[in-house]
Amino acid sequence: MGAGSVGGYVGGCLQAAGAEVHFVGRPRTLEAWQAHGLRVTDQDGRDQTVPPGALKLSASVPDGLAPSLVVLTVKCGATREAAAALGAALPAGTPVLSLQNGLGNAEAGAEAAPGLRWLAGMVPYNIAEVGPGHLHRGTGGQLAAEDDPAVRAWLPAFEAARLRLKLHADLRPVQWGKLLLNLNNAINALSGRPLRAELMERGYRQVFAALQREALAALAAAGIEPAQVAAVAPRRMPILLSLPDWLFHRVAKRMLRIDPQARSSMADDLALGRRTEVDALCGEVVRLARSHGLQAPLNERIQALIEAWPQQPGPLAPAELKARLGWR
Numbered sequence: 103m104g105a106g107s108v109g110g111y112v113g114g115c116l117q118a119a120g121a122e123v124h125f126v127g128r129p130r131t132l133e134a135w136q137a138h139g140l141r142v143t144d145q146d147g148r149d150q151t152v153p154p155g156a157l158k159l160s161a162s163v164p165d166g167l168a169p170s171l172v173v174l175t176v177k178c179g180a181t182r183e184a185a186a187a188l189g190a191a192l193p194a195g196t197p198v199l200s201l202q203n204g205l206g207n208a209e210a211g212a213e214a215a216p217g218l219r220w221l222a223g224m225v226p227y228n229i230a231e232v233g234p235g236h237l238h239r240g241t242g243g244q245l246a247a248e249d250d251p252a253v254r255a256w257l258p259a260f261e262a263a264r265l266r267l268k269l270h271a272d273l274r275p276v277q278w279g280k281l282l283l284n285l286n287n288a289i290n291a292l293s294g295r296p297l298r299a300e301l302m303e304r305g306y307r308q309v310f311a312a313l314q315r316e317a318l319a320a321l322a323a324a325g326i327e328p329a330q331v332a333a334v335a336p337r338r339m340p341i342l343l344s345l346p347d348w349l350f351h352r353v354a355k356r357m358l359r360i361d362p363q364a365r366s367s368m369a370d371d372l373a374l375g376r377r378t379e380v381d382a383l384c385g386e387v388v389r390l391a392r393s394h395g396l397q398a399p400l401n402e403r404i405q406a407l408i409e410a411w412p413q414q415p416g417p418l419a420p421a422e423l424k425a426r427l428g429w430r
């Protein structure tokens with residue numbers, strides 16, 4: 103539900119491995135898939151195509167569908183509307199796994215469609231549409247989901263599809279671990295550069311580290327220990343990010359194993375004038391900090407910069423970004 107980068111990649115891999123998948127998405131996306139088929143590739147050599155004739159595509163949730171698992175892959179701002187559409191069309195109790203960023207999607211879904219069973223999930227890697235109907239995973243990692251019988255039943259299909267999926271009794275620490283990494287999305291969007299090129303620049307990394315420090319302070323105040331989602335433990339990440347370029351380029355080789363063209367999808371959202379997920383990321387840090395008597399001023403300011411984007415002159419170089427944030 104929400105056939106785009108994540109839905110197309112995960113669904114395409116599953117279908118290429120023999121699973122029955124039904125994609126619900128926007129006509130502009132589905133028309134491209136119908137014309138070109140759905141091709142999924144990754145940095146480990148995957149290259150599979152589901153031909154147009156084998157794709158089941160629709161612009162709304164078809165009546166009479168009774169899936170054993172729904173994977174929700176809309177952007178955070180679209181969760182409630184998509185959840186309501188699912189709730190109106192699917193049998194009560196249908197499990198829905200949110201493979202979205204941020205923390206509150208399963209809860210928002212449950213409010214909009216209380217009859218369905220809502221489960222939290224996490225996608226650690228970057229997926230981009232690199233051509234019509236062609237989705238490419240440009241970084242590594244393993245999917246995560248709440249441990250539930252409905253997801254457990256799908257483990258063999260995920261394994262056959264070479265989609266590594268780890269189940270967790272409590273996904274919250276994993277979601278926070280991912281959110282700490284997603285704090286770079288806003289910086290990446292404002293930089294106007296591909297992810298790898300942006301991370302090669304110490305000025306951007308210093309801002310990223312500062313956003314993480316604010317988040318880590320709020321998490322410590324809340325008694326939440328974020329899980330390690332990347333190659334480095336969350337509390338060591340700001341130290342690593344702050345290293346001088348020559349040293350960072352040497353010690354962060356695994357972190358920099360990113361395809362040169364990979365970008366945060368927030369950059370695309372800005373370019374296309376769409377609503378971004380900044381409130382579900384930086385905004386979540388600001389709310390957690392406030393609820394524990396703290397402030398997260400840099401997260402607050404970068405959220406304001408993203409939300410004011412149409413009034414911005416264009417991509418910001420590291421020094422310009424720092425100046426806009428009132429960096430001292």
Ligand SMILES: NC(=O)c1ccc[n+]([C@@H]2O[C@H](COP(=O)([O-])OP(=O)(O)OC[C@H]3O[C@@H](n4cnc5c(N)ncnc54)[C@H](OP(=O)(O)O)[C@@H]3O)[C@@H](O)[C@H]2O)c1
Pocket residue numbers: 103104105106107108109126127128131161175176177178180183184187201202203204225226227228229230367379
């Ligand atoms: N892409 C990545 O690298 C990546 C990695 C990790 C996590 N994530 C997270 O995964 C989630 C999905 O991201 P994405 O990049 O896959 O987004 P995406 O490419 O924009 O795909 C979502 C698609 O769902 C459509 N949609 C929204 N509401 C719908 C509805 N009610 N019915 C049918 N289709 C609907 C959207 O259309 P509209 O544009 O018209 O709304 C869009 O085409 C986000 O939370 C994101 O942060 C993404």
